[in-house]
Amino acid sequence: MNESEALARQFILLSSSSPTHKVRTLMSVRAQTYAIGAAFVDMLLEGVIRLDEKGKLEVIRHTGTGDVGSDMILQKLMKAGKPKTMKRWIQSYYSLGGDRKKTFEALAMPLIRQGRLQQEQYRVLFLIPAVRYLASAEAKDHIIQRMRAELLEKGPVSDRTAALAMLLEVCKLLKHYFSNYEQRELKLKLQQLHQEQSKQWNTIRQIKKAIDEIDGAIASSAAAGGVV
């Protein structure tokens, strides 16, 4: 596996069910939205886009990323009439099911081609046809081992690993892969990094905040019985 693999794909693997279905994962709408959020983070880390002073996303590199899924997002950003905040973009992906699904499929496609992710057809309540994704245990293990080696040992942490840990924390997926003790250690390390590596972390913090806001928006709309 490429060690600097896109954050979105690492997230897709970890948020997918295991073939035994023992690990319960996110509902597909949330998982897809978070995976797209991870692709935004990837582009921020690669310097393809940036957040301006008002927190709006701005395209810096118009040449594309070389990744079909990320390029679909980039095209959408470039075509937009005026810049929007991360929250707005994620909300638009959350509410536009067609766009969300297509982008998610494009992000997941390389994993399916490599055989690390499988698509499984099933029926909700034995009636409605649906698709779920299953990730191989080996693919998941490799990512978790790297997270342990970076976050639970002394030394610096790469931005991607830190961002992945934050995403998993927000989605409450850490508990599936780390013990309570490890989760506490991991959160402490993240807090420590927030204080030590401030500049790059500003971006990650903004993204985390945006994802937190979306999470709140989703939860409140679900409680009100409305649609975001």
Place this chain on the structure above:
Amino acid sequence: MSRRRSIETILNSELVTISELVQLSGMRYSTLKYYTEAGLLPFIQQDIRLVRRYPRIEALNRLEEIKRLKEEEGLTIQQIIEKFSKE
């Protein structure tokens, strides 16, 4: 399952298992496993299904070097992997 060896025996062995390397280095099992799969730790394996054996001195020296690169030079694991792959 093979019998657990005493620390004296481990310290006199040329080759050690991953669990013994955990004992000797004080690092996590998962960290050593990750380093192995990332190509950072040398090992000998008779067959793909058989246990991996690590040359004790060489593996411990490599772990010391990784630790130094992380803690003193501030390199991330990705940068360490790239550094060793160039050598």
